[in-house]
Amino acid sequence: MGNVVAMILAGGQGTRLGVLTERVAKPAVPFGGKYRLIDFTLSNCVNSGIYRVGVLTQYRPHVLAKHIGIGRPWDLDRKDGGVEILPPYVGRNESDWYKGTANAVYQNLEFLEENDAELVLVLSGDHVYAMNYNDLIDYHLLKGADGTIACMEVPLEEASRFGIMITDVEGRIVDFEEKPPKPRSNLASLGIYVFNYEFLKRVLIEDENDPNSSHDFGKDVIPRILRENKGSLYAFRFDGYWRDVGTIRSYWEANLELVLPVPSFNLYDPNWRFFTHSEEMPPAYVAPEAKTSTSLVSEGAEVYGEVFNSVIFQGVRIGKGTVVKNSVIMTKTEIGENCYLENVIVAENVKIGNNVKMGVGEDAESKLDSKIYTGLLTVVGMNSTIPDGVVIGKNCVIGVGVKPEDFKTKKLESGDFVLPREE
Amino acid sequence: MRVLGLILAGGKSDRLWPLTKVRASAAVPVFGKYRAIDFTLSNMVNSGIRKVGILTQYNPRSLMDHLGAGKEWDLDRKSGGLFILQPYVGPNREVWYRGTADAIFQNMTILRRGEEDHVLIGSGDHIYKMIYKDMFNYHLKRGADITLLVKELDETYNLSEYGIVQLDQDMRVVEIEEKPAKPKGNIAFLGVYFLNKELLKELLYATVPQGKYDLLLDVVIPNLDKLKVYAYRFDGYWRNVKKGIHEYYRINMDILKKEVRDELFYRNGKVYTKLKDLPPPKFTSTAIVENSLIADGSVIAGTVRNSVVFRNVRIKVGAVVENSIIMENTVVEEGAVLRNVIIDKNCIVREGRVVEGSGDLPVFEKRAVL
Numbered sequence: 031m032g033n034v035v036a037m038i039l040a041g042g043q044g045t046r047l048g049v050l051t052e053r054v055a056k057p058a059v060p061f062g063g064k065y066r067l068i069d070f071t072l073s074n075c076v077n078s079g080i081y082r083v084g085v086l087t088q089y090r091p092h093v094l095a096k097h098i099g100i101g102r103p104w105d106l107d108r109k110d111g112g113v114e115i116l117p118p119y120v121g122r123n124e125s126d127w128y129k130g131t132a133n134a135v136y137q138n139l140e141f142l143e144e145n146d147a148e149l150v151l152v153l154s155g156d157h158v159y160a161m162n163y164n165d166l167i168d169y170h171l172l173k174g175a176d177g178t179i180a181c182m183e184v185p186l187e188e189a190s191r192f193g194i195m196i197t198d199v200e201g202r203i204v205d206f207e208e209k210p211p212k213p214r215s216n217l218a219s220l221g222i223y224v225f226n227y228e229f230l231k232r233v234l235i236e237d238e239n240d241p242n243s244s245h246d247f248g249k250d251v252i253p254r255i256l257r258e259n260k261g262s263l264y265a266f267r268f269d270g271y272w273r274d275v276g277t278i279r280s281y282w283e284a285n286l287e288l289v290l291p292v293p294s295f296n297l298y299d300p301n302w303r304f305f306t307h308s309e310e311m312p313p314a315y316v317a318p319e320a321k322t323s324t325s326l327v328s329e330g331a332e333v334y335g336e337v338f339n340s341v342i343f344q345g346v347r348i349g350k351g352t353v354v355k356n357s358v359i360m361t362k363t364e365i366g367e368n369c370y371l372e373n374v375i376v377a378e379n380v381k382i383g384n385n386v387k388m389g390v391g392e393d394a395e396s397k398l399d400s401k402i403y404t405g406l407l408t409v410v411g412m413n414s415t416i417p418d419g420v421v422i423g424k425n426c427v428i429g430v431g432v433k434p435e436d437f438k439t440k441k442l443e444s445g446d447f448v449l450p451r452e453e
Numbered sequence: 454m455r456v457l458g459l460i461l462a463g464g465k466s467d468r469l470w471p472l473t474k475v476r477a478s479a480a481v482p483v484f485g486k487y488r489a490i491d492f493t494l495s496n497m498v499n500s501g502i503r504k505v506g507i508l509t510q511y512n513p514r515s516l517m518d519h520l521g522a523g524k525e526w527d528l529d530r531k532s533g534g535l536f537i538l539q540p541y542v543g544p545n546r547e548v549w550y551r552g553t554a555d556a557i558f559q560n561m562t563i564l565r566r567g568e569e570d571h572v573l574i575g576s577g578d579h580i581y582k583m584i585y586k587d588m589f590n591y592h593l594k595r596g597a598d599i600t601l602l603v604k605e606l607d608e609t610y611n612l613s614e615y616g617i618v619q620l621d622q623d624m625r626v627v628e629i630e631e632k633p634a635k636p637k638g639n640i641a642f643l644g645v646y647f648l649n650k651e652l653l654k655e656l657l658y659a660t661v662p663q664g665k666y667d668l669l670l671d672v673v674i675p676n677l678d679k680l681k682v683y684a685y686r687f688d689g690y691w692r693n694v695k696k697g698i699h700e701y702y703r704i705n706m707d708i709l710k711k712e713v714r715d716e717l718f719y720r721n722g723k724v725y726t727k728l729k730d731l732p733p734p735k736f737t738s739t740a741i742v743e744n745s746l747i748a749d750g751s752v753i754a755g756t757v758r759n760s761v762v763f764r765n766v767r768i769k770v771g772a773v774v775e776n777s778i779i780m781e782n783t784v785v786e787e788g789a790v791l792r793n794v795i796i797d798k799n800c801i802v803r804e805g806r807v808v809e810g811s812g813d814l815p816v817f818e819k820r821a822v823l
Contacts, residue, residue: 063733102524103730289735297732298752305730310525312718313485313748313762314734315709323740328733329749332714342733 034082034167034224035147036075037138039131040068040155041088046277048402049411050377052430055087057155058094060360060378061275062288062297063328063341065306066097068155072104072113073304075153078163082111082145085155086134088118088127103307116141130245136234142227150230152223152247158284158295159220159272160302166224169266173201176229176261179252180222180268192218193248195265203263206256208249217265219248220272229261236260271295279405282375285341285358289324311344319350335365349384357389366418373424376410383418391423394445398427414450454589457569457650458497461553462490462577463510468697471818472797476515478695479577482780482798484708484717485748485763488519489694490577491726492717498526499722500585502573504533506563508556510540510549516577519727526725536563552666558657564650572653574668576644580704581691582721585647588685592647598680599652599673601626602645604687609703614696615641616669618684626682629674640684642669643691690716698814702795705761705778709744731764739770748781755785763798772802789823797821 044056051059057068068085075083083106087094094115100106101113116138118127128134135142135152142150149170151163161180170178181195189210195217196205207213233251237243243250255261271294275281287293297304311330316322321336330345335352342348343360349367358375365371366384373389376382389408396403403409403425410416411430420437422428423444431450442448462479472481479490490507497505505528509516522528523535538560540549550556557564557574564572571592573585592600603618617636619628629642646668656672665671673682690713692704707713718724731750736742741756750765755772763781768774771788778795785791786804793810796802797819806823808815817823 291737298735298750303730304732310723310725310728312714312724313746313764315714315746316742316744318744320743322736322742324738325736326733327736327747337736344733 033146034080034149034151034163035142035145035227036080036083036151036153036163037135037142038068038071038075038083038085038153038155039134040085040094041091041128041134042154042156043089044156044276046402047281048278048399049409049427049430050278050281050375052411053090054093055089055091055155056276058090058097059156059275059281060343061158061281062285063326063343064308065304066094067158067275068094068097069104069304069306070158070160071153071155072098072101072106073302074159074161074163075151076104076106076305077302078161080151080163081106081108082147083113084116084138084141085113086116086128086138088134091115091117097307099307104305111145114141130243130250131247132234132237132243132251133245135230136238136245139231139234142231147227150225150227152225154221154274156276157221157272157274160270160295160299160304161222161268161272163224166222166266166268170224170264173264174262175202175226175264177223177225177252177255178264178266179203180220181217181265182220182268182272183216184218186213186216189213189216189218193252194218197265201264201266203256203265206253208253217267219252220268221248221274222268223247233260277405278375278403278407278409282358282373282405282407286339286356288341289326289339308344317350320348335367335369343378360412373406374408374410377412377414377430379413380410381415382410383416383420385419386416386422387420388416388422388426389424390421391444393424394443396425396427396445396447398447398449403427454571454593455567455569456500456502456571456573456585456589457563457567458502458505459557459563459572459574460490460493460497460505460507460577461556461574461644462507462516463550463556464576464578464695465511466578466695469695469701471816472698472701472795473512475512475819477509477511477513477577479509480512480516480519481578481694481701482763483580483694483701483705485746485761486729487724487726488516489580490516490519491724492580492582493575493577494520494526495722495724496581496583496585497573497575498528498725500573500583502585503528503530504536504567504569506536506538506560507577508538508550508553508560510556513537513539521727525727533567538563552671553668554657554661554672555666557653557668558661561654561657564654569650572646572648572650574646576693578695579644579691579693580717581643581687581689582717582724583687583689584721588645588647591685592683595624595683596681597683599646599648599682600685601673601682602643602647602687603640603684604643604691606639606641610641611696612636612639612641616644618642620684624684624686626677626684628677629669631670631674642684643687644693646673647685698795698816702778702814706759706776708746708761709759729764737770740768796823 040057044051106113317334328344334350345362347364351368355372360378363380365382369386408426410428414432417434422442427447429449464478466478528535737754740753748764754770755768772785780798783800788805790807795816
């Protein structure tokens with residue numbers, strides 16, 4: 031096997047996650063009680079024995095950069111190789127923002143060169159999955175391919191949401207359709223690619239010189255290779271768990287799936303650990319009067335109330351008489367006494383007072399953005415404070431850093447929102 | 454002020470048997486994810502001590518594995534950092550440490566080298582949280598030769614198991630009785646010494662070559678008249694795990710009290726320990742958990758009350774665990790009942806098995822199958 035270098039695309043804003051990505055890039059969004067989305071891809075790399083990793087950042091990179099640091103939690107603090115954060119920089123042009131996924135890798139060809147890349151794994155930093163990339167690479171080498179794309183069979187009725195591959199009997203990709211209205215196959219691209227370096231370099235340079243290209247792997251580079259018959263692309267079928275938690279609804283669902291007795295995504299597999307940078311915290315404490323079932327309750331959490339079917343992150347406090355149901359509560363959030371929270375996502379460092387109700391009432395369309403907030407879930411942005419006694423309906427949004435005085439009223443109808451006052 | 458930290462962690466402690474069959478008392482697991490030494494070590498690091506020597510001797514493997522290169526305590530340093538000081542064979546020297554003073558004497562190099570002015574000597578099996586800075590200031594202000602950490606012990610301690618200290622009204626130590634049958638007071642020495650490094654060297658050279666090997670009995674007590682030995686009072690939570698299985702059990706149960714958790718976990722800095730990267734604890738639909746500490750990686754499907762559950766434990770459906778301590782990787786199978794027991798790491802409690810302890814606390818050793 032040649033020298034493999036992984037390039038993790040971690041610049042995405044993830045606009046469909048609304049307030050959850052207002053301050054952090056999508057790969058830095060917390061997931062599963064103690065992780066951030068990028069942990070899954072980083073852990074897959076090291077579990078696959080790949081210790082040369084570039085992380086391509088762009089949008090709000092500082093939480094991500096702090097999280098990754100020198101890569102110690104993933105054993106990526108190496109003398110040779112390891113992890114390197116690759117932000118855009120001013121080059122020949124005044125500003126070289128990454129124009130697309132392909133352009134981001136193009137701008138870092140030098141990094142690949144320096145690392146003597148023979149094979150390049152192009153990965154997304156915001157997917158939840160466990161994959162041994164060696165299976166993909168072995169397949170790629172066996173087929174003698176120039177590039178191989180990991181694909182998954184999806185239900186045909188959902189195929190129009192994905193990039194769909196059409197393959198011949200050998201598994202070679204003969205055609206590709208981006209989000210086709212009438213899909214000819216159900217083989218969807220997972221945005222996980224392996225390329226021979228020399229081949230990748232050639233097609234990226236060609237793509238860069240194409241004024242009509244948006245410089246995206248899925249939209250431009252892959253179709254161009256197929257259209258102009260530049261090289262052989264194969265589809266590698268993956269049959270494990272894979273999720274792009276791109277919407278508030280899918281984010282919430284994927285979190286809550288973890289609490290099932292036999293979850294489809296196994297965090298507990300001793301042979302495939304997920305590593306993360308997390309704060310040192312004592313074990314979770316559950317009080318005598320507390321009730322906790324069908325939930326993850328992370329380290330440092332102290333539960334005095336009741337928690338059902340929920341994911342509770344590190345250092346969360348849940349006061350006496352408070353009920354938390356079907357919810358995701360992120361790190362260091364404190365919930366007071368006698369509250370009721372149902373179907374909510376509460377981001378980090380939020381303070382919720384006593385006697386607060388959230389996620390109750392009629393269904394209603396979001397007045398803030400009905401494209402993003404569709405799931406009837408109420409979402410609270412990080413660092414906000416919700417005062418005592420406030421009642422908040424379904425599908426509501428509390429912005430990032432909202433202060434008690436931003437609440438004009440004690441009752442928020444379903445679909446309503448509170449944003450911080452402009453300074 | 455530059456301070457060298459030394460932690461005495463060689464202790465064997467028969468009274469914690471069988472927990473100490475495979476490990477030094479400093480490496481005994483506590484509170485779901487820690488080992489006893491984490492407290493003193495974290496206290497030192499949180500107090501700004503950047504160079505720490507750990508004196509080990511008895512069964513050091515688990516301790517060494519736990520400490521590693523000192524990474525978790527930020528002690529993996531180019532200058533300073535963590536030093537494991539084990540007995541070794543050299544020209545003209547004995548191998549085993551014959552006592553606490555001898556242990557330090559045999560590692561004179563760490564005292565000779567480095568630019569520290571003072572030495573803080575602590576013990577690896579004490580559970581407490583403290584920033585030592587006020588004690589250092591007190592030592593300097595008093596112009597003390599040696600400052601000893603002391604605490605007034607209440608009736609929950611057996612005083613005749615501790616070093617009982619007599620003080621004058623100035624807090625100067627006038628007498629120390631080690632484990633007196635009839636204690637004259639309730640102020641006990643907590644095993645923490647603070648003194649000038651040069652003085653320590655002098656004292657060790659003056660005693661150890663004469664065949665006197667104990668730091669308290671042979672170095673401090675005979676010099677109480679000649680040296681200014683002061684006591685610095687500690688008022689917080691302090692317990693010694695080495696004092697026996699019941700004490701060990703009691704300490705672990707104490708953590709279920711909010712005020713003890715607040716003090717040990719959330720005040721005076723964090724407690725650092727070796728991380729294991731396990732997923733969050735999971736409570737299934739059949740789980741009933743009350744007044745318990747549950748560590749990472751555990752999956753609870755049964756009932757857990759008033760207990761401390763360590764990392765990666767499985768409590769299966771229908772199993773009941775009450776008033777117990779269940780250590781790492783142990784599996785309690787369906788329908789098993791455990792009350793008032795301590796179960797060491799990697800044990801299996803078979804389906805339907807019932808084990809109840811009472812005054813006589815049953816302890817099951819590592820890898821036991823019940």
